[in-house]
Amino acid sequence: MENELLIVLLIPLFAGILSIFSWKNTRLQKYIFIGGTTALLLAAINLLNSVIAHEVITLQSAGWGAPYGITMVADLLSTIMILLTSITAIAVAVFSLSDVDQSRLNFGFYPLMCFLLFSVCGAFLSGDVFNLYVWFEMMLISSFVLMALGNTKPQLEGAIKYVTLNIVSSAFFLAGTGILYGLTGTLNMADLALRLSAIPDQNLVTLAAIFFFIAFGVKAAIFPLFSWLPASYHTPPVTVSAFFAGILTKVGVYAFIRFFTMIFNHDSVFIDNLLLITAGTTMLVGVLGAAAQMEFRKILSFHIISQIGYMIMGLALNTKLALAGAVFYIMHHIIVKTNLFLVSGVVNRLKGSFQLKKLGGVYSKYPLLGILFVISAFSLAGFPPLSGFWAKFILIKAGLEVQDYLIVTVALVVGFLTLYSMTKIWNEVFWKKMTIEEESEKEISPVGLWSITPMVIPVVFLATITLAIGLFGEPVMKLAMMTAEQLQSPEIYINKVLGLNE
């Protein structure tokens, strides 16, 4: 059982080491990365199977039992996140074959991607607060370099903002860790969950919670801590920004769900209200920001923010259905958002721009690409029967059940405005006719869609998954409900980690 957990970490680590040893041979690095992500996908499916069978799998590193050693824990939520990470990684790996230029490859693009994957998987599996901090820092340093790799001016500018705000958030994370240790004398998440409820002054616990709220808030890009995201996500190559858009902010959301369902679940009206207000404002501000933008990837970046709001909403409502909705939303969002970024990359390759004003007529030339975009975009906006519809439907139903009509209204309005943005992209990029002089100005010779097959395959792959989640949603929903059940009863997790039997 432990081996299935360990292998998920070892695959990206070894892929990273191997690709460092083949530093000069970038072609070999490509094969290693694709092979590694495929193996990771298989390992993740394997892990999911055994987590479903055993509920929670723990690995006490070096045989030091919890709470003294570092514990790695795979429960349903973390396993689902790892599965989604590996699906995204595979899509991005294939896409990178024809997207990333040689100068970036020469400076270690693939090793960095491997280590990023490694640290993301580690963050999902960590059962110890300080260990989580270390994984976060590893993830940050890999993502910093990937963000700046290529040294173009916008990239450097975006990277400076990204790096600054993330270092500040790390300082908050560390301070919060210190407070937790001072309060309880332990950093094991399961042990913390038990001991924090025994603290006489619960205000101190809320204080620690606020530190983590800010630290994860920056990583997840919630209002008002999101400003680094739209400033940086449109600058690196599409491969990088697609992976960041799909996975990195969701690591923050994962940490939110983990901490605020298990560790800080004893209080408090204050935290619940804070989460709910943040959820609403994040949704609204994100979608309004997107409405003003006229750049393909910037619109998508702002939509990441508004979608994060939906996930936090599920967490804030904190009923079984709402948590299931949040989990479903994460599953849907990672696939769809990565896909939309990849579509923007394909359009850029075909038409040479990300600016909506300079684009047009893609649908008449490449109808298949148009259909692929529509599947993802309308799924994001929440059209039945695509995956986004079910995700929103569950969350709104959960909101109605607890009779929080305000947040439900916000969620519905934001869904509508999302449709507006997606229609804007559709109109400008795919539908609008390109004038003849504009067409002739373009130096780019017309290329067929299939001449860039490596870029199209992942888009088709992810669109198929989106369709599958939408049309055959029941098993996915069942999985989400099981996850929510686990999140609602953290005793299972705590007992497994600490080896208690009740």
Next chain:
Amino acid sequence: MEDILPFLIGGLYAGGIYLILHRSFVKLIIGLIILGYASNLLLFTISRVTRGAPPLIPEEASQLTEPFADPLPQALILTAIVIGFGIQAFAIVLIKVGYQAGDTDDLDDLNTTDRLED
């Protein structure tokens, strides 16, 4: 000692944030470094400062006797310092390259990625 350290930590946080809010690249990076120090020191202080009592079990005893200095937070701080050092080194290089590419050391000039394209 425990009475002085909180004020020191507060001062470091304030100084760090004050420097981050400046417009110069160099002050930004120094501010980030100081903010990191403040967090490390907070972690150190909050887990009780104990002087001259190493956590060693005497030969005749089977467990530690109070008071003893807790080694764990010091190990955590050591890790945090090493990680912070690596990230700061990267940030300094990034800011240098950013300065050369943009030919400015004013943070207010870094607004091109936020601007609405026309």
